[in-house]
Amino acid sequence: NSRYQLSSLPLQILFYVNGIYYIFYFLVTLAMIVYKSQVFSYPDDFLARDLALLFIMAILEALRLYLGSKGNLTEEEAPLGLSLAVTLGSVVLSVYFLVWQTYVLKADVILNSVLLCAYGFESVLKVTAIAAFVS
Amino acid sequence: PPETRAAAWARPRSGPAPVTDVAKLCVCDLLVAQCDVNCCCDPDCSAADFSLFTTCSVPIVTGDSRLCTQKAATYSLDVEANPPERIFKLIDQVNPSVFCIHATNYEQALSFRSPEMPTSENFDLLLKRFGGAAFSAEPNSWNMNTDAQNPSDANETYRYEYGVPIQTADAFLRLPSPVVSSWCSDANPAAFLVNQATKCTRSVSVEKCGNIQAVSMLFYINSSILAVNITVQSIVLQSLNGMRTLLNGSDVLRLPVILDELCINIVLGVSYHITYTDAGEIIEAAASFVLGAITKEALSIQQSFDISFTQVNTKPVPLSGNPGYVVGLPLRAGFQPQGYPFPAEILFAALNTNKYSQLTILQSTSNQDCLAAQGARTPILFGYNMVSGCQLRITAAMKCQPLTQTLLDLLKGQSFPEYVASFGNSQAQDVLDWVPIIHLRTSEQSDNERIYNPFQSACQIPISLEIEVKWTKYGSLVNPQARIVNVTATITTTTLKQLRPGRERTIPVTSSVVFTDISSPAEPGYKAWPTINVKLPFDFFFPFV
Numbered sequence: 001n002s003r004y005q006l007s008s009l010p011l012q013i014l015f016y017v018n019g020i021y022y023i024f025y026f027l028v029t030l031a032m033i034v035y036k037s038q039v040f041s042y043p044d045d046f047l048a049r050d051l052a053l054l055f056i057m058a059i060l061e062a063l064r065l066y067l068g069s070k071g072n073l074t075e076e077e078a079p080l081g082l083s084l085a086v087t088l089g090s091v092v093l094s095v096y097f098l099v100w101q102t103y104v105l106k107a108d109v110i111l112n113s114v115l116l117c118a119y120g121f122e123s124v125l126k127v128t129a130i131a132a133f134v135s
Numbered sequence: 136p137p138e139t140r141a142a143a144w145a146r147p148r149s150g151p152a153p154v155t156d157v158a159k160l161c162v163c164d165l166l167v168a169q170c171d172v173n174c175c176c177d178p179d180c181s182a183a184d185f186s187l188f189t190t191c192s193v194p195i196v197t198g199d200s201r202l203c204t205q206k207a208a209t210y211s212l213d214v215e216a217n218p219p220e221r222i223f224k225l226i227d228q229v230n231p232s233v234f235c236i237h238a239t240n241y242e243q244a245l246s247f248r249s250p251e252m253p254t255s256e257n258f259d260l261l262l263k264r265f266g267g268a269a270f271s272a273e274p275n276s277w278n279m280n281t282d283a284q285n286p287s288d289a290n291e292t293y294r295y296e297y298g299v300p301i302q303t304a305d306a307f308l309r310l311p312s313p314v315v316s317s318w319c320s321d322a323n324p325a326a327f328l329v330n331q332a333t334k335c336t337r338s339v340s341v342e343k344c345g346n347i348q349a350v351s352m353l354f355y356i357n358s359s360i361l362a363v364n365i366t367v368q369s370i371v372l373q374s375l376n377g378m379r380t381l382l383n384g385s386d387v388l389r390l391p392v393i394l395d396e397l398c399i400n401i402v403l404g405v406s407y408h409i410t411y412t413d414a415g416e417i418i419e420a421a422a423s424f425v426l427g428a429i430t431k432e433a434l435s436i437q438q439s440f441d442i443s444f445t446q447v448n449t450k451p452v453p454l455s456g457n458p459g460y461v462v463g464l465p466l467r468a469g470f471q472p473q474g475y476p477f478p479a480e481i482l483f484a485a486l487n488t489n490k491y492s493q494l495t496i497l498q499s500t501s502n503q504d505c506l507a508a509q510g511a512r513t514p515i516l517f518g519y520n521m522v523s524g525c526q527l528r529i530t531a532a533m534k535c536q537p538l539t540q541t542l543l544d545l546l547k548g549q550s551f552p553e554y555v556a557s558f559g560n561s562q563a564q565d566v567l568d569w570v571p572i573i574h575l576r577t578s579e580q581s582d583n584e585r586i587y588n589p590f591q592s593a594c595q596i597p598i599s600l601e602i603e604v605k606w607t608k609y610g611s612l613v614n615p616q617a618r619i620v621n622v623t624a625t626i627t628t629t630t631l632k633q634l635r636p637g638r639e640r641t642i643p644v645t646s647s648v649v650f651t652d653i654s655s656p657a658e659p660g661y662k663a664w665p666t667i668n669v670k671l672p673f674d675f676f677f678p679f680v
Contacts, residue, residue, distance in 0.1 A: 040245075046241060102239065102241045103236055103244065104237045105235060105237055106203055106232075106233050106235050106237050107234055
């Protein structure tokens with residue numbers, strides 16, 4: 001069966017799990033920013049910056065998952081390559097939330113490390129899928 | 136610590152960095168270069184000192200506990216060892232919560248904001264803001280107020296509330312008062328509706344007579360309270376020996392001048408009277424001055440200042456309670472004018488602040504001779520029973536009638552009132568709120584003596600006046616108000632026996648005031664027990680009734 005089907009099943013599973021995890025990640029990070037703004041001294045410009053980046057990350061993630069899923073299912077390398085490029089942006093944002101955020105709590109560290117691991121696995125699987133589609 | 140001081144000098148713009156090394160932080164180290172007792176983190180303490188401690192007042196020093204990992208310095212005393220020794224451990228404290236702060240990218244996250252360090256650029260601004268004896272947290276609000284009251288808007292009225300300093304054209308109305316020592320400080324603002332009276336000392340000299348602003352009348356009436364100018368109500372001149380004379384025509388501004396080696400027209404006292412409306416606006420301001428003179432030897436004078444507020448269209452009558460009498464305040468009394476009982480405006484005459492028109496009794500003086508110390512009277516204060524008296528020396532030459540009159544004047548005073556207010560705030564118009572004084576006369580002698588000497592010329596002289604004020608509690612049980620119900624003045628007379636010439640006799644003359652509480656005690660009321668109201672219907676026993 002795998003001779004005729006080039007789409008990668010593990011990649012698709014990972015996309016699905018990533019989608020659910022990201023929704024959880026987004027809600028939890030948003031709630032924690034609200035918590036931090038109440039408990040700690042959080043100036044308005046820092047708060048605006050963190051919230052803006054979180055929303056940009058959500059948009060990028062949706063785009064990335066859509067492109068990756070479409071590319072994988074239609075066995076085209078172009079959307080998959082584009083998704084890989086967007087993944088780079090998502091990785092940068094995730095690193096921001098891991099290291100350069102105004103207040104980094106332990107929960108932030110856990111969430112972002114899991115997300116980065118997921119990105120890493122996906123990237124590897126995407127590369128192999130692109131290699132499979134091209135050849 | 137020296138490292139933070141060095142850091143402070145290196146960065147003149149910001150304050151010193153917070154001390155974050157927990158091993159060096161010691162909150163109980165209060166004495167410099169000395170060992171603080173029971174302070175285990177004190178670097179000045181030696182091992183011998185530690186052996187004398189009983190506990191550690193500061194057992195642990197940590198940073199912000201919300202951080203995930205932080206260094207903590209623990210101090211404890213090992214009492215098992217002999218001698219006891221201090222144990223200092225630097226441990227890593229871990230916060231197990233998942234919401235602990237792992238890192239921050241914002242420097243001022245966990246410390247207080249440092250204040251601005253003064254430099255040559257911002258020094259003037261900081262001095263203006265914080266240089267006075269007191270500064271408010273929001274200096275901008277002050278600026279907005281004075282801008283709004285520019286003299287261009289003279290018709291705009293400014294509403295005052297209790298305690299707000301009275302604004303004048305450039306600053307606010309000042310009432311010099313002693314601050315730390317008894318020397319006058321001109322920075323005390325007068326607050327609205329706060330009656331103040333202050334006395335302070337000012338240094339003067341005859342040479343600088345015209346130069347010292349604060350002893351000249353102009354200083355006190357120069358500033359106008361917004362749209363209202365301060366007028367001069369009266370000027371009293373005080374001579375060097377203390378005698379005061381009221382000046383006729385107080386429109387003239389008298390400035391200090393040097394005359395015959397004296398400096399005259401020095402302000403010794405100012406009394407401000409501010410009239411306000413019930414909307415809180417000041418409509419009139421008047422100042423009464425006491426001007427005096429100083430000699431060359433005088434180095435300082437004592438000035439007294441006071442300010443009082445009166446509402447417009449009211450007369451300033453001090454109340455003795457509202458509504459019930461307050462213990463310690465004088466009884467309010469008055470006369471009934473001629474032409475009563477016309478129900479129109481009835482104004483009692485002696486209702487002014489002159490305390491000698493109140494109900495007064497004789498005041499005992501050190502000189503106990505009644506006839507020598509005439510006129511010393513003290514007002515009767517509610518709730519205070521008083522007894523006073525004097526000794527009367529009767530010689531044979533004294534005649535009965537003049538003596539009787541003198542004693543009556545002595546006991547009752549010049550103007551003994553006819554009515555006493557039943558409440559502390561009784562108004563003159565409410566006639567029913569005033570209690571008439573009942574006069575009684577008793578004789579000291581018993582009836583027997585009078586029967587034995589019916590024909591002797593009875594010269595009865597009054598020797599005692601007893602005023603009995605009966606009062607009751609009125610109003611709610613929680614906050615009862617004192618109300619005077621009855622005032623009785625009893626004069627006791629005695630027979631003056633004719634003396635043989637050359638002899639003299641001393642009799643004591645007493646007057647007393649007694650306050651009696653005739654309020655009936657409150658009776659508790661009980662709710663009635665519920666009764667069973669059973670009534671049989673009309674036709675219960677139908678066939679038989």
